[in-house]
Amino acid sequence: AIPYFGKALVEWVWGGFAVDNATLNRFYAFHFVLPFILAAVSCLHILCLHQTGSNNPLGLNSNTDKIPFHWFYSVKDMLGFMVMLLLLMMVIMFFPYLLSEPDNFLPA
Structure with missing residues (x-):
C-alpha cells in the first residue's frame, strides 16, 4: 500500500514475513507501554505550558485575569x-x- 518501501516496512513491523508469536508479543508490549508514554508526554506538556504560559500573540500582560x-x-x-x-x-x-x-x- 505504501510505494517503494511498503513491503520492507511491513516486514520490519511484523519482525518477519508473517504475523508470528514475536509480532504479537511486540504489539502487546507496545499496547501496555503506550498509555504510560502518553501520560508522561501529557505531564511534560502541562509542565511546559505552566512554565511559559499559553500563546500570547498580542504580547499583552494578562496576569490580572x-x-x-x-x-x-x-x-x-x-x-x-x-x-x-x-x-x-x-x-x-x-x-x-x-x-x-x-x-x-x-x-x-
Whole structure:
C-alpha cells in the first residue's frame, strides 16, 4: 500500500514475513507501554505550558485575569469526585442488586 518501501516496512513491523508469536508479543508490549508514554508526554506538556504560559500573540500582560490553579481547580475536582462517590455509595447501599447478574437469582 505504501510505494517503494511498503513491503520492507511491513516486514520490519511484523519482525518477519508473517504475523508470528514475536509480532504479537511486540504489539502487546507496545499496547501496555503506550498509555504510560502518553501520560508522561501529557505531564511534560502541562509542565511546559505552566512554565511559559499559553500563546500570547498580542504580547499583552494578562496576569490580572488569571486565577491560581492549585486551590481553585483542586477543590473543584475533589468536590466532583466526592459527589460521584456519594452517588455510587447510595446506589450500592440502597439498591445492592441493581448491577448484579440476573442469573444469580435463579434457583439451583
